[in-house]
Amino acid sequence: MSAPYSASLTTAQAREQLLAAVAPVTGREVLPLREALGRILAADIVAPHDVPAHDNSAMDGYALRHDGLAGSGETVLAVVGSAFAGNAFSGIVGAGQAVRIMTGAVLPAGADTVVVQEAVRVEAGRVVVPAGQKRGANTRRAGEDLARGQVAVAAGKRIGPAELGLIGSLGFAEVSVRRRLRVAFFSTGDEIASIGQPLAPGQIYDSNRYTIYGLLAALGAEIIDLGVVRDRPEDLEAALREASATADAIITSGGVSVGEADFVREILARLGEVKFWKLEIKPGRPMAFGKVGDAWLFGLPGNPVAVMVSYTQFALDALLRLSGLDPLPERPLLKVICGEAIKKQPGRREFLRGRVSLGDGGWQVKPFSYQGSGVLRSMSEANCFIILPEDSASVAPGDTVEVQLFEGLL
Numbered sequence: 001m002s003a004p005y006s007a008s009l010t011t012a013q014a015r016e017q018l019l020a021a022v023a024p025v026t027g028r029e030v031l032p033l034r035e036a037l038g039r040i041l042a043a044d045i046v047a048p049h050d051v052p053a054h055d056n057s058a059m060d061g062y063a064l065r066h067d068g069l070a071g072s073g074e075t076v077l078a079v080v081g082s083a084f085a086g087n088a089f090s091g092i093v094g095a096g097q098a099v100r101i102m103t104g105a106v107l108p109a110g111a112d113t114v115v116v117q118e119a120v121r122v123e124a125g126r127v128v129v130p131a132g133q134k135r136g137a138n139t140r141r142a143g144e145d146l147a148r149g150q151v152a153v154a155a156g157k158r159i160g161p162a163e164l165g166l167i168g169s170l171g172f173a174e175v176s177v178r179r180r181l182r183v184a185f186f187s188t189g190d191e192i193a194s195i196g197q198p199l200a201p202g203q204i205y206d207s208n209r210y211t212i213y214g215l216l217a218a219l220g221a222e223i224i225d226l227g228v229v230r231d232r233p234e235d236l237e238a239a240l241r242e243a244s245a246t247a248d249a250i251i252t253s254g255g256v257s258v259g260e261a262d263f264v265r266e267i268l269a270r271l272g273e274v275k276f277w278k279l280e281i282k283p284g285r286p287m288a289f290g291k292v293g294d295a296w297l298f299g300l301p302g303n304p305v306a307v308m309v310s311y312t313q314f315a316l317d318a319l320l321r322l323s324g325l326d327p328l329p330e331r332p333l334l335k336v337i338c339g340e341a342i343k344k345q346p347g348r349r350e351f352l353r354g355r356v357s358l359g360d361g362g363w364q365v366k367p368f369s370y371q372g373s374g375v376l377r378s379m380s381e382a383n384c385f386i387i388l389p390e391d392s393a394s395v396a397p398g399d400t401v402e403v404q405l406f407e408g409l410l
């Protein structure tokens with residue numbers, strides 16, 4: 001019997017192959033600004049005017065000409081008017097003059113400096129300004145946030161709260177975004193029952209379809225749930241054909257482990273071009289990746305934790321690239337002290353579920369006590385993966401380890 005797996009890959013090699021293979025889907029739509037929240041911008045947003053549009057005051061106080069102030073001692077200025085946000089002073093501020101000004105008001109012509117109201121004395125239509133004022137103090141320059149013609153938000157960026165505000169500040173009511181990625185998914189296995197059905201002896205309820213639903217919802221994809229597919233070649237083939245007819249990507253769970261990969265591989269060989277990988281990781285060793293028709297297939301392992309590890313480490317960034325996100329997010333690994341011993345043999349890269357918390361000596365991580373690849377509770381209670389690289393051996397309490405926080409991952 002031939003080995004079912006075409007290659008044994010490290011995490012880095014697998015990621016490289018995945019990311020090199022996929023390219024963003026085309027297709028865009030124009031949405032009202034608020035509906036674009038969470039979507040990926042399809043074209044650069046270019047500032048049509050300066051933001052802020054005018055020099056203005058950063059404080060409540062008095063606008064004046066700096067070169068009209070005495071070099072030492074106090075200067076007495078006549079207050080010749082006032083400027084409010086949305087209601088400018090229309091005259092020119094001359095030497096010996098000042099204008100009462102509020103935060104956000106346009107800086108009047110002739111003035112270049114604002115002295116805060118707390119710093120001055122006001123006497124019958126005049127203001128007494130002490131020495132030592134800095135030229136340009138308490139003012140905001142036109143275009144200091146964005147200059148006209150500058151790219152305010154680049155294509156490929158996911159639109160979050162800051163981007164909504166920024167785009168709004170330029171006066172755009174609509175934006176062009178990439179269409180949503182369509183992702184179909186199903187679970188495989190004769191032992192898997194859908195919720196709402198009674199459990200026959202030896203059956204377990206499907207958890208992967210719910211986990212994957214949650215992951216895809218967080219991704220912002222259009223989700224096509226194809227249910228549970230029995231371990232029968234004709235069922236699997238029908239599900240794959242249906243998925244590839246409608247979706248940009250297909251996520252399956254189960255059916256890629258050594259015992260099952262042979263029959264799955266045969267079907268996939270007929271429908272497209274899919275590679276079976278043996279990843280040098282724990283958990284989540286087997287994975288399939290390739291094309292079924294025009295859709296990308298991510299064949300994840302069956303164990304619930306392995307599903308989440310292989311999705312977050314491999315499928316996620318490939319799906320984000322397919323969605324048009326550019327650049328892809330950095331995935332920082334933070335170095336923290338490990339509070340407990342961890343047994344490990346050099347060889348595979350391990351993803352343990354851990355909890356980072358603030359201890360006496362700073363941030364610490366503790367591994368969850370049950371690390372089985374079927375123990376989904378570990379994912380729920382953890383807030384990070386403790387990542388032990390391929391060549392690392394056991395960890396002693398007090399050693400530094402690398403963690404990847406779940407934030408932005410799940």
Ligand code: AMP
Pocket residue numbers: 187188189191192204205206207208209253254255256257260301302303304
């Ligand atoms: P497999 O890769 O299909 O051999 O599955 C590996 C393990 O994961 C088996 O113990 C399965 O019962 C379990 N498993 C597979 N699919 C699911 C699922 N959808 N929900 C919960 N457990 C699953």
Ligand code: MG
Pocket residue numbers: 188189190254255260302
């Ligand atoms: Mg199975």
